[in-house]
Structure formats: structure tokens, C-alpha cells
Amino acid sequence: MTADLTGVRLIQINKINEWVSARRLIVILLDLVGKIMIKKTFLTLLLISLFLAVPLIAKAYNYAGYRWGGSWPKVTVDYGGVAVTAWRTRIQNTMNDWNATGAKFTFKAGSSNNDVSVYYANDSTLAYVQTTRKYVVTGDITRAIMKINSRHNFNPPYANGYDFSTVMRHEFGHWLKLDHSNPPSLMQPSFSPGTIRYVDSDMRSAIRSIYGVQ
């Protein structure tokens, strides 16, 4: 059976289990795509442009363009190696801050290779998040880590130091694949001592947009 669809011939396959030559199928698909693109050039170009522009659309946040896989990712964070008790408490609290956004994403504590650890380096980095992914079709994240540079004075315990909770909220924002934004923002690229930022409405909108709403 054949049917015309706005001038494009579409061959209907009646029996799913019927063997179809791979070459014939690829030729048919290429022919179909080619005819659609010729007849609907403008539409095709518009769709391609929109697809490419989606990650670049400027909002009050910047999205890296890829995320944790699954319809509701539940990512286990291992911060058991962080020796400072007050820091572990704040890490859990900031995970809860992001969990409370109403997005289909959950941080949970446990043993995992997605770990948070402390290091010392004589440089101007407060902390960093690093994500790893394989460049397959989905490009999903396979692992995320967070490193905290103990060279710098954090609050606690230093009252005039960099607010530890703000730094953690920022870093978990990267964990969720938010890029840096212009200040003032939780996701601004640098902080001075005493700067405090929260997961605000822009951040909530961002995560809901990326992962969907519960």
C-alpha cells in the first residue's frame, strides 16, 4: 500500500516481522528525508536553528546542554570523606535545598563514586566540580566529583571567610549542569568573603526546565 502525503510517497510496512533489505530501507529513508528537505527547506532550516539555539537561549541561568540521564535522576553523593562535621551538615542541607526545587531530580547521600573531597592547592580556586561523560548519542553524565580547596578560609569556622553553604549550593548547581551566570547570581564565577546566595526562583525555574516538574 502506498499513500501520498503532501506529494511525498510513503511506503507503509504492513508486517513488522517481515524482513526488509537494510539497503532498501536506508535508501527509502534517505529519499524521504531528501524530498522533505527540498520541499520544506524553510521549515527544515528553522527546526535546525531552533534545535541548535536551545542551549544558547539566554535566560537568568546558563545550561550546559546536557544532564543526568533518566526521567528522574537520583544521584548518590558520597561526602563521607569530608572530615569537618559542620561541613558535612551543610553539604546535606544544600543537597536538600536543590531537592526542594520541585524538579524531577534527587540528591541522596550514600556510598558512590560521585564524591566530595577536600584538597589543598596554592591557587585561587575555592572549589570545583568535574563531570565526566561519554560522547555517545545521549552524552549523559557518567560521574561527578566535587573538590573543596582548604587553602581558603571558609565559614565555618572562620567568621569572615567564604560562606561554605553558598559555595556548596553553587557547586551542586554545576553538578546539575548549570554554567556560570553574570553576577549577582548563585552561579556567578567568583565570590568574595561573606557573599551569601541561595537557590532562588531563577535557579528553581532552571532545574525544573532541565529535569521537568514533579
Next chain:
Amino acid sequence: MTKQRQIIRLSIIVIGSAVLFFGGRELYYLRSIERYPLMIEMDEQTLQKEADLIIRGTVETPIGTTRYIDTTGELTVATRWQVNVVESLKGDSSESIVVRTLGGRYGLTELWVEDEAAFVSGESVLLYLDRDVDSTEYRVAGMFQGHFIVDDDKLTQQETGKEQSLNDVKAGIQIDKNL
């Protein structure tokens, strides 16, 4: 279907399959790592204080990339750049130095670092540089914060567009020296 169209279609299939096979194979095994550092905010005074070396010069070509385990215990890729020094505003410098920026590709490992100083060969720069103990190579202090494009007296921080005057920076460094 004419013979010509058959040949064209077959060619598309063959070329497309080859691209998918070889490109996809490399892409599948390519390990992509993205790093997102949060920096301390560094104004001009902080940059001057933290920098071991402040130079005006020209970025030449990248020397190459290197892969190593860094002080955080993580696999890191860095790109090494030759920078020709026109003028040293703080610290002693040779005519040519090596500056290392995080990021680059080494084999099947690719590291991208957000907000690292992005060098362009041939650009005229003012750089605030520091270095690790026992290292002969420099890095840009505060990443993007210590990287300025020079255009006569105007300095522009590439990432933010923040502008300064070169003469004001020199005057500030001189005041520091005199204190």
C-alpha cells in the same frame, strides 16, 4: 530509478556509513571531562598581590598539551603556551616564558575548563601570573581574571569586558613597590 541516481544514493550510504563508523567510534571512546572552578573574586589590588609575575607580552603558538595527575588527584589536561615578554611590571622574567592553561585534548581525553583564560595566538596581553612551588611554568592568576587584552593604553578583561588603563595599572604597581 536512473543509474545515476542509484550511484548517488549508494555513495551517500557508503560515505555516511564510513563517517558514522569512524566518527562514532572515536566519539564513543572519547572521554570528555568538564571542570567548573569557583574562584575567589580578585580585584586589581588582589591580582597585584597574588601574582608572582605581571607581564605585558604576546601570546605565541601553543607548544603542546600535557596530561598529568594534578594536586587534587585528578587526571588533568593542560595546554602550554609560549608567551614573548615585552615588559615585566612585577617580578623578573626572561624574554620568553611558558604559561599553562587548563584544558585541551590529549589522545582520547578531552578536558574543558569553564572560565579558564582563553588564549589566542598573536594577541597582545597583560597577564597576572602565579605558579606552583617547584614549577617553572606559570598559570594565569584567577583564571580569566588575570587575563587582559592590550590595545594601546586600554586593557580589556576578555571574559567580562571589564576595562582598565595600562598606565593606571603601572602606577598602582609602582605605588606598591614604594610602600
